[in-house]
Amino acid sequence: MSARKLQQLAVTVSKRSLHHHHQRRSVGIIGAPFSRGQPRGGVEQGPDLIRAAGLLHRLEQQGCAVKDYGNLTFEEMVDDELVGRVKSVRAVGSANQRLSKAVQSVKRDGHTAVVLGGDHSLAIGSIHGHAMAVGELSVVWVDAHADINTPVTTPTGNIHGQPVSFLLRELQSKIPVLPNFSWIKPCVSAKDLVYIGLRDLDPAEHYILKLLGVKAFSMSEVDQFGVARVMEETCAYLSEKVKKPIHLSYDIDAIDPSVTPATGTPAVGGLTYREGVYITEHLCQTGRTLIDHMTLCAEVLSKS
Ligand SMILES: [Mn+2]
Numbered sequence: 001m002s003a004r005k006l007q008q009l010a011v012t013v014s015k016r017s018l019h020h021h022h023q024r025r026s027v028g029i030i031g032a033p034f035s036r037g038q039p040r041g042g043v044e045q046g047p048d049l050i051r052a053a054g055l056l057h058r059l060e061q062q063g064c065a066v067k068d069y070g071n072l073t074f075e076e077m078v079d080d081e082l083v084g085r086v087k088s089v090r091a092v093g094s095a096n097q098r099l100s101k102a103v104q105s106v107k108r109d110g111h112t113a114v115v116l117g118g119d120h121s122l123a124i125g126s127i128h129g130h131a132m133a134v135g136e137l138s139v140v141w142v143d144a145h146a147d148i149n150t151p152v153t154t155p156t157g158n159i160h161g162q163p164v165s166f167l168l169r170e171l172q173s174k175i176p177v178l179p180n181f182s183w184i185k186p187c188v189s190a191k192d193l194v195y196i197g198l199r200d201l202d203p204a205e206h207y208i209l210k211l212l213g214v215k216a217f218s219m220s221e222v223d224q225f226g227v228a229r230v231m232e233e234t235c236a237y238l239s240e241k242v243k244k245p246i247h248l249s250y251d252i253d254a255i256d257p258s259v260t261p262a263t264g265t266p267a268v269g270g271l272t273y274r275e276g277v278y279i280t281e282h283l284c285q286t287g288r289t290l291i292d293h294m295t296l297c298a299e300v301l302s303k304s
Pocket residue numbers: 120143144145251253254265
């Protein structure tokens with residue numbers, strides 16, 4: 001069910017962009033069956049389940065040229081002990097380095113890169129690879145959670161709650177040295193990040209967002225303004241100075257668990273199905289004025 005909704009999200013994206021560009025969009029799919037950023041099993045089946053629900057066929061039906069790069073394989077890590085309180089550090093660092101290289105290669109081939117996760121720690125490699133390939137990025141992060149704990153502030157030790165902290169330049173002095181993380185180059189500025197759908201933040205995350213002045217639309221603000229105005233303001237904010245390519249990082253738990261129950265971290269009071277799809281539609285309409293400057297990547301949590 002969750003995979004089906006996701007497939008519809010992706011199809012909506014390609015349809016809109018084709019309509020506005022009048023050109024054939026080529027999409028490169030990367031599967032990242034990885035779950036070590038959090039403790040629960042199942043999420044590593046996400047890429048194959050989303051394919052099984054017909055994602056590629058539906059994209060082709062909409063006129064996209066689709067190249068499936070298959071699933072990445074990740075090495076087993078023995079002796080991946082806690083570092084401070086952070087779990088599976090070596091596995092997460094190594095998997096994301098691999099993903100970053102894969103994204104760079106897909107971008108070099110000229111595709112819109114779509115990453116199918118996998119838990120949200122994969123955003124580290126996905127955004128890093130995208131930035132290495134195309135330069136400065138804007139990031140739209142759709143999620144119930146901010147995922148911006150540092151390895152020091154994390155209450156759980158799970159890296160799926162920390163990916164943004166590794167990517168933001170402003171937080172680099174707060175990030176300790178971790179095994180298999182030395183390859184990461186912080187590549188996103190706080191002013192180029194917008195959150196949508198937040199409703200479950202840890203105290204330290206709230207503090208970091210305030211400190212850095214990160215633009216964020218919580219669910220209260222989606223309620224108050226409506227998703228259409230939220231998206232208008234998001235795009236106006238991101239294109240204030242320079243129009244940068246947009247990286248969309250979409251955690252399925254942004255949508256209400258009554259619609260997408262297949263997530264490890266459900267948070268009630270989320271986006272409706274239409275609000276969740278509208279976000280992708282609006283970003284693609286923006287592509288009309290940002291031709292060839294927009295790439296969508298989705299890191300997706302999908303539990304069977
Ligand atoms: Mn989340």
